[in-house]
Amino acid sequence: MIIEKIKWVIANSVENLYPGISIQIDLEIPPEGFGDFSTTIPLKLAKILKKPPIKIAEEILQNIKSDIFQSIQISKPGYLNFLLSLDTYKEFLVSLEKDKEKYFYKKPNDKKVQIEFVSANPTGPLHVGNGRGGIIGDVLANLLKTQGFEVEKEYYVNDAGSKIDSFAESIFYYYLLDCDIKTNFPEDGYKGDYIKDIAKKIFNESGKRFSKMVKKNAIEQIKEVGKNFMINDIKLSLEAFGINFDSWFYETTLYKNEEIQKTLNIFKNTPYTYTSDNAIWFKSTSFGDDKDRVLVRGSGEPTYTLTDATYHRNKWERGFHKVIDIWGADHFGHITPMKALIQGMGLPKDFLDIIIYQIVHLFEDGKEVMMSKHTGSFVTLDELIEEVGKDAARIFFLLKSADTHLNFDVNLAKSRTIExxxxxxxxxxxxxxxxxxxxxxxxxxxxxxxxxxxxxxxxxxxxxxxxxxxxxxxxxxxxxxxxxxxxxxxxxxxxxxxxxxxxxxxxxxxxxxxxxxxxxxxxxxxxxxxxxxxxxxxxxxxx
RNA sequence: GCGCCUAUAGCUCAAUUGGAUAGAGCAACGGACUUCGGAUCCGUUGGCUGCGGGUUCGAAUCCUGCUAGGCGCGCCA
Structure with a gap:
């Protein structure tokens, strides 16, 4: 590994000259005419040592002994520019040719990393915004594998809670319409055509059976059918996009084995909980949050906050050294509480990294397309892949850094795929x-x-x-x-x-x-x- | 109101995290090959890095005050 060697040579020289100073060695490909590689180390050291950078560059230059280089030069404010020797290039070609792609792989480091991404609620098809998170997670997983990490990709299925209930009620509403029964549309219900399709499918397969059951039981069963239908649909979309998850984790499994109760007990054994208005609160303000969070509602039901803490405790218990969550910007507000929960449970602060990617805005015919699962108006990931192709779509997302807003022009993507x-x-x-x-x-x-x-x-x-x-x-x-x-x-x-x-x-x-x-x-x-x-x-x- | 993200060439984006002359693609213009793929290559034009101050050898990047857009601020998830 040539880069590693060059860095080692520079680091060695720095250590010899200025014992006790530790500094990260940076390397870059300089503008034309300044050599093959360069470093700003003398400039960085100038601050610490309070010496002119050129002087430091000279000292380092004098001290370096290595046949990697043909020559080393110093330029203007204090760069060190390196020209590699022909033997170094030859050596590089020989090892790259011998090891092939593995040349760039690092040895296994015995660190288990989990990346959790997409994790869209199974209440509708994936839309283009989910594609962005999907690509970031998928590529990051591939990359970390080259760096010696053991990586697992996980999709967290939020199949419990109010969203999925409202999803089931929406299907039930349309199902009843198919049975010629008119009811009130549920509050916060979902109106997309896919909801009607699922309702129709259930009607075609089961007839009016569910309309004659106790409503609660009917919805419970319809929830299962609808959920599985959606998850299957999501899996197909991801496959078409070239993303395969190693693990699908269902929120409902947390409710088994008293996992949530165990988490609550952990919190109760810390000084960070209290009861107020019949609810159990977590003192997240102790960890920099601007307000405390409810763990258990006055009704006795756990909040999303508590189940999410449980989910992350579960990740920890599965033996991961590092967990990376990839979230859309609309979950931004949850970062501080989530990190507070990690610390509140006594887990290491750096156990969890969160990557936020900014929202994708869709434009069609110069107008923004509002995306909402509730109104049913959005462009699905499937439609995008069909229009522009898998590889083009992947690169389209990948080319934008996560913290820039992505304005997606549908017309452009359709008409200029060649570009x-x-x-x-x-x-x-x-x-x-x-x-x-x-x-x-x-x-x-x-x-x-x-x-x-x-x-x-x-x-x-x-x-x-x-x-x-x-x-x-x-x-x-x-x-x-x-x-x-x-x-x-x-x-x-x-x-x-x-x-x-x-x-x-x-x-x-x-x-x-x-x-x-x-x-x-x-x-x-x-x-x-x-x-x-x-x-x-x-x-x-x-x- | 508070917190965070963003603002760079006509358009879409970079800039190795404070470093060299702020770079690419598209668009516009001008060139290149009789043999390895022209879906290519070379060049030209195009910049007060949203605006004002500050920090230092050095700022698109840091601090500060504005302006515009976005996201969030539930006993929802």
């Missing part, structure tokens, strides 16, 4: 694979980089190699800050460099350089393949 960058990536991949095919036709055999003699690199080749090497740092960075949108950007940049090279230099008619260039093509394909896998998009050899 989606995913095609550029896939095209690049297809072109490269074609070089090998063409080589076979012409009787040119690739013998492997290990047998090639010393390298001779032009500017374009060096650019590609630097990007390939830097993927190591990209993955590392994203695993720390969860900024999955960096992956498609880096992939596009790599593809751009590859195309620039492709345009300017021939591979199969390069004489003595042909083998070296085939090695570059081969390792580029390996790296693209890894990036495509992390993003969950298809590798296409023929477009």
């Amino acid at each position: 989606n960058p995913v095609y550029y990536m896939q095209y690049t991949f297809a072109r490269l694979t074609n070089i090998f095919k063409e080589g076979i036709k012409r009787g040119i055999k690739y013998e492997g980089i290990a047998r090639a003699e010393s390298l001779k690199l032009n500017k374009e080749e060096r650019n590609i190699l630097n990007s390939l090497i830097f993927v190591e740092e990209l993955l590392n960075k994203v695993s720390n800050d969860y900024s999955v949108s960096k992956i498609p950007f880096a992939t596009l940049e790599l593809a751009q460099k590859i195309n620039a090279f492709y345009q300017k230099h021939k591979v199969l008619q390069a004489g003595k350089l042909t083998q070296q260039r085939l090695a570059l093509v081969n390792t580029s394909l390996i790296t693209l393949s890894l990036l495509f896998d992390v993003m969950g998009i298809k590798k296409i050899e023929k477009m």
